[in-house]
Amino acid sequence: MDISTKTQQFSDFYEHEVDALFRYVALRVGNRDEVMDIVQETFSALWEKTVRGDTINIPRALLYASARNKIIDWYRKKKPLSLEQMTEREEGEKLPFDPVDTFAESRIILSIEATQVLTLITALPSQYRDAVYLRLVEEMLPQEISEVLGTTAGNVSVRITRGLALLREQLGLTPPRQKKHESV
Amino acid sequence: MNQFKKGIEDIRALRLSDEEKRNIHAHIMSLPLPSPYTHTLLIVFSRSWASYSIASILIIVLVGGSAAVAAEQSVPGDILYPIKIKITEPARDLLIQEPANYARWESEKASRRLEEATTLAERNELTPERSRDIEERFQEHAREAAEAFTALALANGTSTAYDVEKEFDGSLAEHERSLHTVSKRNEEKTEKDTSSLEKKIKEVRSKFREDESRSRSERDRKEGERDTDVSDHNGSPRQERDSVKKVEEEDEGNESGPDTRKQEETENNLKNAVKKN
Numbered sequence: 398m399d400i401s402t403k404t405q406q407f408s409d410f411y412e413h414e415v416d417a418l419f420r421y422v423a424l425r426v427g428n429r430d431e432v433m434d435i436v437q438e439t440f441s442a443l444w445e446k447t448v449r450g451d452t453i454n455i456p457r458a459l460l461y462a463s464a465r466n467k468i469i470d471w472y473r474k475k476k477p478l479s480l481e482q483m484t485e486r487e488e489g490e491k492l493p494f495d496p497v498d499t500f501a502e503s504r505i506i507l508s509i510e511a512t513q514v515l516t517l518i519t520a521l522p523s524q525y526r527d528a529v530y531l532r533l534v535e536e537m538l539p540q541e542i543s544e545v546l547g548t549t550a551g552n553v554s555v556r557i558t559r560g561l562a563l564l565r566e567q568l569g570l571t572p573p574r575q576k577k578h579e580s581v
Numbered sequence: 582m583n584q585f586k587k588g589i590e591d592i593r594a595l596r597l598s599d600e601e602k603r604n605i606h607a608h609i610m611s612l613p614l615p616s617p618y619t620h621t622l623l624i625v626f627s628r629s630w631a632s633y634s635i636a637s638i639l640i641i642v643l644v645g646g647s648a649a650v651a652a653e654q655s656v657p658g659d660i661l662y663p664i665k666i667k668i669t670e671p672a673r674d675l676l677i678q679e680p681a682n683y684a685r686w687e688s689e690k691a692s693r694r695l696e697e698a699t700t701l702a703e704r705n706e707l708t709p710e711r712s713r714d715i716e717e718r719f720q721e722h723a724r725e726a727a728e729a730f731t732a733l734a735l736a737n738g739t740s741t742a743y744d745v746e747k748e749f750d751g752s753l754a755e756h757e758r759s760l761h762t763v764s765k766r767n768e769e770k771t772e773k774d775t776s777s778l779e780k781k782i783k784e785v786r787s788k789f790r791e792d793e794s795r796s797r798s799e800r801d802r803k804e805g806e807r808d809t810d811v812s813d814h815n816g817s818p819r820q821e822r823d824s825v826k827k828v829e830e831e832d833e834g835n836e837s838g839p840d841t842r843k844q845e846e847t848e849n850n851l852k853n854a855v856k857k858n
Contacts, residue, residue: 514588
């Protein structure tokens, strides 16, 4: 594949995904300039891989996984985690991050409904949060989400199902269950 | 529920401005194109975690390895000496598990300090500070060696510990001699610096000798007690050996007696037969 074809394909992909990636980052990183930096770095990394001819199975998943790592790095630099937060981490999860914690202080304006939805998603246990967000808002498939989160598609499906069940409970659509949800 | 759907739609409406999109795209496209061979030729500059790990290990092995080898030959005052004292030797401490090897290594460390002192004395660079530093380290290693000998005696028996201790004592004696020879050759200042260290070596050696004689007398006492216990029932080993020998001699005597008598009888019978004939 020559460089002009690669450039065209990358540009089309960029056009299709940049807004979604911006949302994903903006809801987790407060400062708009830093959001722009992360988005730019993430696409730059993908562009480098494309030019080098690296094998990319699911470009969308790779993009989000890369952005997720950059957000985690940003959190590490921004605020060191306490021992309590570290011990509360779920197995397999790199670091917790909380959208509501930061988007309120950014210049991003959200409607009341959007804020409520984000508040509900953020209130979910950390292992369900990302899976539910990517499924509901970005309409990603379990296979793609599994690539982003570094787990199996089956595991993602379980997380989504349980996360949605909890959301329904929070919205009062179903009565709350007695048994506490087990972590996936 | 409609509010929930509206909330999701509102989140999806969160977008970059056209200008922001164009700026980011233009910036990415202005980046220099990476070489397709970058990741194979220059693995160090690749951004993946595995590449960083491999590169770090290579650097540690190549740079650290050669530094560690060079550090082994260093003496107090050299740049690499702290690596020898604080990295390579403690690393060997961790690697050695077997009690005998550990005891040998502890005594070798003490010998190493003396070698360093000899080298510095030969170069006429054994300052009072360095001498004091070496003395302290030597005493520390000698103490650790004594502990290691005790541990070895408990683990492998006193004879093994005694052998290792003897090797160490021989090494100390050798270092004492060479240090004394060097200091005699050098000027008076240096001699003054080494005399203190020589005194320390003598102290350590005499202490080891005391320990050794104490442990030997202890061992003899224990063996004596064991022998006494055994003799109450069956006699001492020596008595036992004597009695066994006596029995064997008696057996031999008994075995030879009948044969001789039989032969005499045969001869007499033959004589009588000849007389009759």
